[in-house]
Amino acid sequence: MLRKVLECRRCGYRTVCGRDDLVARLRIVGQLRRDKDPDESIVEALLAEYTPLMTCPGCKEVGLKANDADDEWDDDGDWQAAVLCEICRQPIDPERLEFLPETKRCTECQHKSETGTLPDEDPEFCSRCGALVELRVSRGSGITRYKRFCTGGCRGV
Numbered sequence: 001m002l003r004k005v006l007e008c009r010r011c012g013y014r015t016v017c018g019r020d021d022l023v024a025r026l027r028i029v030g031q032l033r034r035d036k037d038p039d040e041s042i043v044e045a046l047l048a049e050y051t052p053l054m055t056c057p058g059c060k061e062v063g064l065k066a067n068d069a070d071d072e073w074d075d076d077g078d079w080q081a082a083v084l085c086e087i088c089r090q091p092i093d094p095e096r097l098e099f100l101p102e103t104k105r106c107t108e109c110q111h112k113s114e115t116g117t118l119p120d121e122d123p124e125f126c127s128r129c130g131a132l133v134e135l136r137v138s139r140g141s142g143i144t145r146y147k148r149f150c151t152g153g154c155r156g157v
Helices: 020-028 040-053 071-075 094-099 107-115
Strands: 003-006 014-018 063-070 133-137 145-150
Touching: 003 020, 014 020, 014 071, 094 133
Parallel strands: none
Antiparallel strands: 003 014, 003 063, 133 145
16 A cells, blocks of 8 residues: 655655555646656656645645655554545535535535536546646637647647
Protein backbone atom coordinates (compact mmCIF):
# COMPACT_ATOMS: atom_id res chain seq x y z
CA MET A 1 0.00 0.00 0.00
CA LEU A 2 1.46 3.34 -1.08
CA ARG A 3 1.59 6.00 1.65
CA LYS A 4 3.81 9.05 1.79
CA VAL A 5 4.31 11.90 4.23
CA LEU A 6 4.18 15.31 2.55
CA GLU A 7 5.99 18.07 4.44
CA CYS A 8 6.49 21.80 4.01
CA ARG A 9 9.97 23.03 4.93
CA ARG A 10 8.75 26.55 5.62
CA CYS A 11 5.75 26.19 7.96
CA GLY A 12 6.11 22.58 9.15
CA TYR A 13 2.84 21.38 7.58
CA ARG A 14 2.80 17.59 7.54
CA THR A 15 0.23 15.12 6.28
CA VAL A 16 0.09 11.44 5.42
CA CYS A 17 -1.37 10.73 2.00
CA GLY A 18 -2.63 7.49 0.57
CA ARG A 19 -2.44 6.49 -3.09
CA ASP A 20 -5.69 8.19 -4.14
CA ASP A 21 -4.75 11.49 -2.49
CA LEU A 22 -1.29 11.40 -4.07
CA VAL A 23 -2.85 10.82 -7.50
CA ALA A 24 -5.21 13.77 -6.91
CA ARG A 25 -2.30 16.02 -5.90
CA LEU A 26 -0.33 14.97 -9.00
CA ARG A 27 -3.32 15.85 -11.17
CA ILE A 28 -3.36 19.33 -9.64
CA VAL A 29 0.20 19.90 -10.88
CA GLY A 30 -0.75 18.64 -14.36
CA GLN A 31 0.18 14.95 -14.25
CA LEU A 32 -1.88 11.77 -14.78
CA ARG A 33 -4.61 13.61 -16.65
CA ARG A 34 -5.67 10.64 -18.75
CA ASP A 35 -4.69 7.70 -16.57
CA LYS A 36 -7.65 6.82 -14.34
CA ASP A 37 -5.89 4.07 -12.36
CA PRO A 38 -2.08 4.48 -12.52
CA ASP A 39 0.34 1.89 -11.16
CA GLU A 40 1.98 2.65 -7.81
CA SER A 41 5.42 2.66 -9.43
CA ILE A 42 4.34 5.45 -11.81
CA VAL A 43 2.85 7.45 -8.94
CA GLU A 44 6.08 7.12 -6.94
CA ALA A 45 8.25 8.14 -9.90
CA LEU A 46 6.10 11.20 -10.64
CA LEU A 47 5.93 12.08 -6.97
CA ALA A 48 9.73 12.19 -6.73
CA GLU A 49 9.85 14.69 -9.59
CA TYR A 50 6.76 16.84 -8.97
CA THR A 51 6.51 17.34 -5.18
CA PRO A 52 8.73 20.44 -5.49
CA LEU A 53 5.93 21.94 -7.63
CA MET A 54 3.15 21.23 -5.10
CA THR A 55 1.75 24.07 -3.00
CA CYS A 56 1.52 23.87 0.78
CA PRO A 57 -2.10 24.30 1.95
CA GLY A 58 -0.85 25.97 5.14
CA CYS A 59 1.46 28.75 3.96
CA LYS A 60 0.88 28.58 0.15
CA GLU A 61 4.63 28.11 -0.39
CA VAL A 62 5.54 26.06 -3.46
CA GLY A 63 7.76 23.08 -2.77
CA LEU A 64 6.75 20.11 -0.67
CA LYS A 65 8.95 17.18 0.30
CA ALA A 66 7.75 13.56 0.15
CA ASN A 67 9.01 10.83 2.48
CA ASP A 68 7.90 7.27 3.16
CA ALA A 69 5.30 6.99 5.90
CA ASP A 70 6.94 5.79 9.11
CA ASP A 71 5.73 2.79 11.08
CA GLU A 72 4.67 5.21 13.82
CA TRP A 73 1.76 6.26 11.60
CA ASP A 74 0.72 2.61 11.23
CA ASP A 75 0.71 1.97 14.98
CA ASP A 76 -1.51 4.92 15.78
CA GLY A 77 -5.03 3.52 16.01
CA ASP A 78 -6.59 6.99 15.81
CA TRP A 79 -4.98 7.78 12.44
CA GLN A 80 -7.47 8.32 9.69
CA ALA A 81 -6.72 9.71 6.25
CA ALA A 82 -8.67 12.83 5.44
CA VAL A 83 -10.94 12.42 2.45
CA LEU A 84 -10.62 15.42 0.15
CA CYS A 85 -13.47 16.90 -1.87
CA GLU A 86 -13.09 16.11 -5.58
CA ILE A 87 -13.98 19.72 -6.49
CA CYS A 88 -12.33 22.09 -3.98
CA ARG A 89 -9.71 19.64 -2.57
CA GLN A 90 -10.60 20.56 1.05
CA PRO A 91 -11.15 17.84 3.69
CA ILE A 92 -14.71 16.55 3.94
CA ASP A 93 -16.23 16.80 7.43
CA PRO A 94 -15.95 13.52 9.38
CA GLU A 95 -19.66 13.77 10.31
CA ARG A 96 -20.60 13.88 6.63
CA LEU A 97 -18.38 10.87 5.92
CA GLU A 98 -19.92 8.97 8.81
CA PHE A 99 -23.40 9.56 7.40
CA LEU A 100 -22.41 9.19 3.70
CA PRO A 101 -19.21 7.10 3.58
CA GLU A 102 -19.06 6.98 -0.24
CA THR A 103 -19.41 10.76 -0.75
CA LYS A 104 -16.79 12.48 -2.90
CA ARG A 105 -17.83 16.11 -2.25
CA CYS A 106 -18.01 18.45 0.70
CA THR A 107 -21.34 19.96 1.71
CA GLU A 108 -20.66 23.30 0.01
CA CYS A 109 -19.63 21.80 -3.36
CA GLN A 110 -22.55 19.35 -3.27
CA HIS A 111 -24.93 22.27 -2.68
CA LYS A 112 -23.38 24.23 -5.56
CA SER A 113 -23.73 21.18 -7.81
CA GLU A 114 -27.41 20.72 -6.90
CA THR A 115 -28.23 24.40 -7.44
CA GLY A 116 -26.34 24.60 -10.73
CA THR A 117 -23.81 27.19 -9.57
CA LEU A 118 -20.85 24.82 -9.86
CA PRO A 119 -18.71 25.38 -12.97
CA ASP A 120 -18.16 22.58 -15.50
CA GLU A 121 -16.64 19.76 -13.45
CA ASP A 122 -14.78 17.67 -16.00
CA PRO A 123 -12.22 19.60 -18.04
CA GLU A 124 -11.48 18.34 -21.53
CA PHE A 125 -7.92 17.67 -22.65
CA CYS A 126 -6.39 17.67 -26.13
CA SER A 127 -5.92 14.18 -27.54
CA ARG A 128 -2.69 15.22 -29.23
CA CYS A 129 -0.72 17.13 -26.56
CA GLY A 130 -2.78 16.78 -23.35
CA ALA A 131 -3.32 20.54 -22.82
CA LEU A 132 -6.68 21.94 -21.75
CA VAL A 133 -9.31 22.45 -24.45
CA GLU A 134 -11.52 25.52 -24.24
CA LEU A 135 -14.64 26.62 -26.07
CA ARG A 136 -14.37 29.87 -28.03
CA VAL A 137 -16.79 31.83 -30.17
CA SER A 138 -15.93 31.37 -33.84
CA ARG A 139 -15.55 34.41 -36.01
CA GLY A 140 -18.11 35.02 -38.67
CA SER A 141 -21.52 36.49 -39.21
CA GLY A 142 -24.85 34.87 -38.57
CA ILE A 143 -25.61 32.39 -35.85
CA THR A 144 -23.10 32.31 -33.00
CA ARG A 145 -21.01 29.17 -33.20
CA TYR A 146 -18.51 27.72 -30.83
CA LYS A 147 -15.33 25.82 -31.60
CA ARG A 148 -13.02 23.79 -29.38
CA PHE A 149 -9.42 25.06 -29.24
CA CYS A 150 -6.33 23.51 -27.69
CA THR A 151 -4.66 25.91 -25.24
CA GLY A 152 -1.32 24.19 -25.88
CA GLY A 153 -1.18 25.54 -29.43
CA CYS A 154 -0.85 22.19 -31.20
CA ARG A 155 -4.05 22.83 -33.23
CA GLY A 156 -5.39 19.41 -32.34
CA VAL A 157 -8.55 18.52 -30.47
